[in-house]
Amino acid sequence: MRRYDDACGTAHALELLGDRWALLILRELMLGARRFSQLRADLPGLSANVLTQRLGELESRGLLLHRTLPPPASVPVYELTPWGYETEPITQAMGRWAARSPHHDASLRISGVSLLLSFRTMLDRQRAKGIDAEVGFRFGDDVYRGHLTPSLFAISQGAPDDAQLVFIGSPMALGAAVHGGVPISKLEKAGALTVIGDRKLAQRFTTLFPLPEKLPT
Amino acid sequence: MRRYDDACGTAHALELLGDRWALLILRELMLGARRFSQLRADLPGLSANVLTQRLGELESRGLLLHRTLPPPASVPVYELTPWGYETEPITQAMGRWAARSPHHDASLRISGVSLLLSFRTMLDRQRAKGIDAEVGFRFGDDVYRGHLTPSLFAISQGAPDDAQLVFIGSPMALGAAVHGGVPISKLEKAGALTVIGDRKLAQRFTTLFPLPEKLPT
DNA sequence: CGGCATCCGGGAAGATACTG
DNA sequence: CAGTATCTTCCCGGATGCCG
Numbered sequence: 001m002r003r004y005d006d007a008c009g010t011a012h013a014l015e016l017l018g019d020r021w022a023l024l025i026l027r028e029l030m031l032g033a034r035r036f037s038q039l040r041a042d043l044p045g046l047s048a049n050v051l052t053q054r055l056g057e058l059e060s061r062g063l064l065l066h067r068t069l070p071p072p073a074s075v076p077v078y079e080l081t082p083w084g085y086e087t088e089p090i091t092q093a094m095g096r097w098a099a100r101s102p103h104h105d106a107s108l109r110i111s112g113v114s115l116l117l118s119f120r121t122m123l124d125r126q127r128a129k130g131i132d133a134e135v136g137f138r139f140g141d142d143v144y145r146g147h148l149t150p151s152l153f154a155i156s157q158g159a160p161d162d163a164q165l166v167f168i169g170s171p172m173a174l175g176a177a178v179h180g181g182v183p184i185s186k187l188e189k190a191g192a193l194t195v196i197g198d199r200k201l202a203q204r205f206t207t208l209f210p211l212p213e214k215l216p217t
Numbered sequence: 218m219r220r221y222d223d224a225c226g227t228a229h230a231l232e233l234l235g236d237r238w239a240l241l242i243l244r245e246l247m248l249g250a251r252r253f254s255q256l257r258a259d260l261p262g263l264s265a266n267v268l269t270q271r272l273g274e275l276e277s278r279g280l281l282l283h284r285t286l287p288p289p290a291s292v293p294v295y296e297l298t299p300w301g302y303e304t305e306p307i308t309q310a311m312g313r314w315a316a317r318s319p320h321h322d323a324s325l326r327i328s329g330v331s332l333l334l335s336f337r338t339m340l341d342r343q344r345a346k347g348i349d350a351e352v353g354f355r356f357g358d359d360v361y362r363g364h365l366t367p368s369l370f371a372i373s374q375g376a377p378d379d380a381q382l383v384f385i386g387s388p389m390a391l392g393a394a395v396h397g398g399v400p401i402s403k404l405e406k407a408g409a410l411t412v413i414g415d416r417k418l419a420q421r422f423t424t425l426f427p428l429p430e431k432l433p434t
Numbered sequence: 435c436g437g438c439a440t441c442c443g444g445g446a447a448g449a450t451a452c453t454g
Numbered sequence: 455c456a457g458t459a460t461c462t463t464c465c466c467g468g469a470t471g472c473c474g
Contacts, residue, residue: 095226
C-alpha cells in the first residue's frame with residue numbers, strides 16, 4: 001500500500017479508502033449485500049480485475065466481508081462490516097459538497113443505490129414535517145423499501161409489506177422528478193416512470209430532498 | 218481528468234479532489250494561506266512537481282487561489298476559496314472515521330494544522346461546558362490563536378492579543394498531551410513542550426478532544 | 435456465471451537534479 | 455525560494471484466457 005506517513009486521521013482514511021473506485025464500491029454496498037455482477041453493472045467504468053483487487057483490499061482492511069448467502073440462494077455476496085457502514089458520513093459529506101459544484105452534470109447515469117442515498121443525504125426535515133410513509137422503489141430487478149419520517153429515511157432491500165406509494169422506473173427517471181424538477185405526469189407520459197398508490201404523496205415526495213444552491217461558474 | 222461518468226455527487230467530488238494528496242493539501246490550507254515551501258514542509262512525502270500539478274488543478278477547479286500577499290510581504294501564497302473551505306466537513310468525516318481504525322498509528326508525524334483541525338473535529342461540547350478561552354499555539358515559526366467556546370473552536374493564524382494560555386513546542390508533543398494522554402509535566406521535563414499561563418486551563422484543555430473508541434483488531 | 439491470472443499500453447506518481 | 459525537467463516506477467484500465 002502507498003502510505004502518507006502522517007498521523008492525521010484524514011491521511012489514514014485516504015490510505016484505507018482513497019484508491020480509485022473504492023469509495024464508490026462502498027457506496028453501492030451501503031444499502032445491503034450485493035453480488036460481483038451487480039457491482040459491475042452499477043459501476044460501468046470499473047473493470048473486473050480492478051473490482052477484484054479493490055474488494056480484496058477492502059476485505060483485508062476490515063471494511064467488507066465476502067460471504068455466501070444461506071441456502072437455497074447459496075450465492076456469494078459482498079457485504080459491509082459495521083465499520084464499513086460507518087463510512088456513510090464521508091460519502092454524504094462529499095455528495096453534499098459536490099452538489100454545489102458548477103461542473104456537476106446531473107444528466108449522467110445514476111445507480112439506484114446512489115439515488116436513494118442522495119435522498120437520505122438531502123432529506124429536508126422541515127419539509128418532511130408530519131410525514132410517516134412506507135415507499136417502494138422498483139428499479140428493474142432491484143427492489144427497495146423506504147420508511148420515511150421527518151428525522152430519518154430508513155432504506156432496505158426488498159419489497160415493502162404495504163407501501164402507500166411505489167415508484168417504478170429507472171433511477172434516472174426518478175432522479176429527474178426529485179432532483180430535476182420534471183413533473184411526474186410528464187415522465188409517466190414518456191413511459192419512463194410509473195407511480196402506484198398515493199399520487200399526492202408522490203408529488204410531495206419529489207419536494208423533500210432539495211439540492212443546495214449551485215455556485216456561479 | 219479521469220472521470221467516473223456518474224451523476225452521483227460522491228463520484229463528482231472524487232473527480233475534483235480524489236487525486237492523491239489533493240485532500241491533504243486542502244487540509245493544510247484550511248487555517249489560512251500558506252506558501253509553497255510551507256506546504257512542502259507540511260507534507261514531506263509530496264514531491265515538488267506533484268505539488269505544483271495539484272495546486273494548478275485545484276486552482277482551475279475553483280478550490281484555491283494563487284495570489285501575492287500585499288507589500289511589504291509581496292510573496293506568493295495559496296489560499297482556499299470559500300468553496301474550498303467548505304471541504305472541511307469531508308476532512309472531518311474522514312478523520313472521525315479513521316480514528317477508529319485498528320491500524321491507525323498515532324506515533325507518526327503530524328502537522329500543526331492537522332493537530333488544530335483535529336481539535337476542532339473532536340471538540341466535546343459536554344466537557345467544554347462553560348469554557349471561554351483564548352489559547353495560543355507556537356509550533357516553531359508557525360503561530361496560531363484559537364478561541365475556544367463550548368460550541369466552537371475558532372482558529373486563525375497569528376499571535377493572540379491576550380491569551381490565557383500558550384502552548385509552545387512541536388505539534389507531536391502537544392498531540393501526545395491531548396490525544397495520547399501523556400502528562401504535561403512529563404513533556405515539559407523532556408523539554409518537548411512549554412506551557413505559559415493558566416496551567417489548570419492547560420490541564421483541562423487536554424481533556425476536551427477525546428478520540429472515539431477503537432475497533433478490535 | 436463468478437471470479438482470478440496474466441499481459442500490455444498509457445498515464446499518474448515519485449525521486450532527483452536543475453533553473454530563474 | 456518557487457517552481458521545472460527528466461527519468462523511473464507503479465497503478466489503472468482493457469483484453470483475454472482459465473477454472474470452478
